[in-house]
Amino acid sequence: MGGRDTDLVLLDENGIRCDGRKIDEPRRIMIKAGVLKNADGSAYIEFGDNKILAGVFGPRDVHPKHIADTDTGILRCRYHMSPFSVTERKSPAPSRREIEISKVLKEALQPAVMLEQFPRTVVDVFLEVLQADGGSRCAALDAASVALADAGIPMRDMVSSIAAGKVADTIILDVNNEEDQAGQADMPVGYMPNLEKITLVQLDGILTQDEYKKCLETAIGGCKLVYEIQKKALTDKFFSNGESA
Amino acid sequence: MSESIIFPGDRIASVEEYEAGHNTFDDGNDVRATVVGTVEIDKKERIIHVKHSSVISIPKVGDIVIGKVTAVFGTMIAVSIDYINGKPKSSHVECICSTRNLRKKRIALVNDIVCVRIISHLNGAIHATIKEPQFGVLFTKCVKCGRKVIQIRDAVKCTECSWIDERKLSSDFGTNYFVKLSEK
Numbered sequence: 001m002g003g004r005d006t007d008l009v010l011l012d013e014n015g016i017r018c019d020g021r022k023i024d025e026p027r028r029i030m031i032k033a034g035v036l037k038n039a040d041g042s043a044y045i046e047f048g049d050n051k052i053l054a055g056v057f058g059p060r061d062v063h064p065k066h067i068a069d070t071d072t073g074i075l076r077c078r079y080h081m082s083p084f085s086v087t088e089r090k091s092p093a094p095s096r097r098e099i100e101i102s103k104v105l106k107e108a109l110q111p112a113v114m115l116e117q118f119p120r121t122v123v124d125v126f127l128e129v130l131q132a133d134g135g136s137r138c139a140a141l142d143a144a145s146v147a148l149a150d151a152g153i154p155m156r157d158m159v160s161s162i163a164a165g166k167v168a169d170t171i172i173l174d175v176n177n178e179e180d181q182a183g184q185a186d187m188p189v190g191y192m193p194n195l196e197k198i199t200l201v202q203l204d205g206i207l208t209q210d211e212y213k214k215c216l217e218t219a220i221g222g223c224k225l226v227y228e229i230q231k232k233a234l235t236d237k238f239f240s241n242g243e244s245a
Numbered sequence: 246m247s248e249s250i251i252f253p254g255d256r257i258a259s260v261e262e263y264e265a266g267h268n269t270f271d272d273g274n275d276v277r278a279t280v281v282g283t284v285e286i287d288k289k290e291r292i293i294h295v296k297h298s299s300v301i302s303i304p305k306v307g308d309i310v311i312g313k314v315t316a317v318f319g320t321m322i323a324v325s326i327d328y329i330n331g332k333p334k335s336s337h338v339e340c341i342c343s344t345r346n347l348r349k350k351r352i353a354l355v356n357d358i359v360c361v362r363i364i365s366h367l368n369g370a371i372h373a374t375i376k377e378p379q380f381g382v383l384f385t386k387c388v389k390c391g392r393k394v395i396q397i398r399d400a401v402k403c404t405e406c407s408w409i410d411e412r413k414l415s416s417d418f419g420t421n422y423f424v425k426l427s428e429k
Contacts, residue, residue, distance in 0.1 A: 157254025
């Protein structure tokens with residue numbers, strides 16, 4: 001991060017980005033809920049070229065038992081990139097980055113999930129990245145939130161997530177892989193749209209105070225767009241084909 | 246129809262208008278939904294509920310559960326839940342069942358299949374009762390030789406070694422619930 005030298009024109013004079021998007025335009029997002037039969041809740045997301053599956057199990061008995069909390073349930077999150085998710089084979093063993101993202105996603109989901117209703121139990125969230133293209137943690141968070149809602153786990157709000165960033169001294173919405181590699185800053189944001197609370201902010205890069213504020217506002221605006229798509233996915237799952245809640 | 250669909254976090258009403266019922270919570274100002282579903286308003290009691298199709302695997306108070314005994318203590322047994330109201334569940338959460346006032350030496354043994362009713366969620370544990378006639382052991386084996394047993398009044402007798410042993414037997418012992426479990 002910080003503007004690596006590249007021949008790629010990240011932002012042209014007309015304000016068009018390297019993949020043809022405008023500065024405030026997210027990539028194509030498609031979410032489908034209830035895709036895994038054996039999971040209590042599941043979702044599949046295509047976020048640009050990211051393809052991610054989310055599976056939720058629980059609340060269920062905790063193993064090993066000594067990690068059970070008598071006052072509240074616990075949330076476990078496993079973010080994993082498939083060996084074929086990137087151009088060169090990735091080792092299936094959990095990397096430092098995957099362990100970090102698992103922790104970050106857990107902490108981003110925790111404020112939304114009402115775990116206190118299920119003491120001594122665990123909710124497991126498995127996130128499998130089938131294809132990665134920059135911004136996979138945000139896409140994974142969106143899918144996890146839909147999968148949790150699909151499982152019927154009580155939540156204070158949905159968590160919607162998208163990244164904003166800085167490319168060619170301009171704040172942009174939804175940073176893709178090229179912009180992530182060669183841009184000046186990348187800021188993934190998780191947001192609860194109804195409660196208007198932020199559950200995740202990370203920043204890789206350097207921004208001024210004004211840029212930071214604008215970047216956050218841009219990301220929150222993007223989260224609201226993602227939220228509408230999440231709602232549509234859940235509506236299609238629960239209320240299409242004559243099925244009702 | 247589409248107007249009544251709500252999502253987790255959606256505001257349904259003000260706390261001054263209605264109380265939060267099933268699948269809702271109040272955040273101090275508003276009653277909000279916790280699941281995807283449709284709103285049901287009890288105007289008489291002024292409570293809002295949200296109806297949702299999928300049920301999570303934690304039993305509610307009043308549910309009848311069937312499970313396997315995982316531990317036997319002096320005055321209680323722990324039961325790993327397999328069925329809630331006749332529906333199979335894979336969560337295997339445990340409930341505890343007091344056996345204090347039952348005048349039997351052996352209420353149930355580890356690995357017996359029992360039927361109990363949930364009475365409370367207290368201090369992070371799910372409490373159940375086994376006292377009513379329909380609750381108790383649905384399936385057990387001989388403690389001596391591990392063979393099949395038959396019911397003799399309030400006790401069981403081994404068909405092989407004729408050992409007679411005490412259990413708190415359910416009125417459904419060896420009948421319908423057991424058949425369902427044996428098909429599992």
